[in-house]
Amino acid sequence: MSLDLDDLDRAILRALTQDATQSAGALGRRLGLSQPATWRRIKRLETAGVLAGRRVDLDQDALGFGVTVFLGIKLAAKGRVSLDDFERAVTAIPEVQVVQHVLGLFDYRLRVTARDLPDFERVLRRRIMTLPGVGQVEANVLLSEERRPGPLG
Incomplete structure (x- = not known):
């Protein structure tokens, strides 16, 4: 509408x-x-769907999650693993805050929060790298973030 x-x-x-x-x-x-x-x-x-909901923004640092990492995930063999299976498995990981199916070098972009870098490494090795079909992974650690007003700003 x-x-x-x-x-x-x-x-x-x-x-x-x-x-x-x-x-x-x-x-x-x-x-x-x-x-x-x-x-x-x-x-x-x-x-009309213009207001799709209202949400609460949590302060990740105040909650003890001091590290945010953006992961680019390229699936190893898209034909053998269904996208639905990957998405279902990745969204079950509590540290994964956002899952975006994207077009480009990677198939998915994830926003992952962790307590610190060793905690992130644990999540990466034990949870993300064991997901069905995961091939190439690229990590970018968030250094700072500024909230920018949207198009109505």
């Missing part, structure tokens, strides 16, 4: 990306709308 967004819709989306916990009343006061009008717009954005 395609939806034409006006300036108020964009302002609501920008505000919710900054703080998804704010009430429709508080958001409406910021934007000069009534609570019911704001609530209706938010519901319209949800129904």
Whole structure:
């Protein structure tokens, strides 16, 4: 379903990306709308699929996960291993936060969190390298990350 967004819709989306916990009343006061009008717009954005959900961002460092690694995974033999089998197995690993099927040098890109480098090595050797069909693996350790506003920013 395609939806034409006006300036108020964009302002609501920008505000919710900054703080998804704010009430429709508080958001409406910021934007000069009534609570019911704001609530209706938010519901319209949800129904149209523009707002796909609200989430909580956890501070990985505060939780004791100080290392984030991006892995490029090239499957050894795509014909012998189904992509579904690989995806089902990799998503069962709790340290794997994101699984992306990509086009390019690698077949998958994973975001993996670990307590430290020895913990990451354990996850890599015991869990990821034993997945069905894993061939080539390339690791990139995250040094820093900046949150960039989306296209509505």
